[in-house]
Amino acid sequence: MSLNQQLHQESLRYLTTAPFRENDPKFIGAISEVDYELLTANEADFIELLYFKLKNIALRNKILYGLIRRKELELKDFFQKAYKKERYLDMRLLAIHGLAHYATEEEIDKVIDHFLKILMKRSETTPYNYQEYEFLRSAVGLPLLIKKYGYPCFEKALQQVEKQYDAMPEAFKGHFTFDENGNSVLLRSPRETKLMIERFFAAQYGR
DSSP states (O other): OOHHHHHHHHHHHHHHHSOOOTTSHHHHHHHHTOOTTSOOHHHHHHHHHHHHHOOOHHHHHHHHHHHHTOGGGOOHHHHHHHHHHOOSHHHHHHHHHHHHTTSOHHHHHHHHHHHHHHHHHHHHHOTTOHHHHHHHHSTTSHHHHHHHHOOHHHHHHHHHHHHHHHTSOGGGSSSEEEOTTOOEEESSOHHHHHHHHHHHHHHHHTO
């Protein structure tokens, strides 16, 4: 048995028997050690149940990324429910990534119609929504869906993202992005980002 297999089995054993404590470092570590390439159908069922119990967004994010890679497990229902559960657009888009493998173009069109309604409201409720926008327009976001499926609805969604992104002040642009594997890529140092945004608000409110 490889080290990965051993860690995977130990993690699943712990998660299925230990009390549910999502802020416990041991619990968080066990979720991180799950190897989605080794996940059986029964284990996937358990991980799905765990996902819907979790309040911790970072842990749900890990699970979404992991299950997206297991296309043979027939997870359409899971991704439909995950899309409805999530409130942030980047998390909803991850669910769409998973759903797109199983759903028809017509089904995806309907989901993107709903997604666009939420997206367009963001420009009113969260005018400097750069964190969500950067994920949506990054290599792992809508461009990857366009590359994989070529659906016009994905193109339409990206155009709307870019329109809202372009409308933001320069202080909120170009700080980071994501590669095709979902890894964050810093384009500026956190200090530089903080200073640019602070200067913007200082100028806005005359401080």
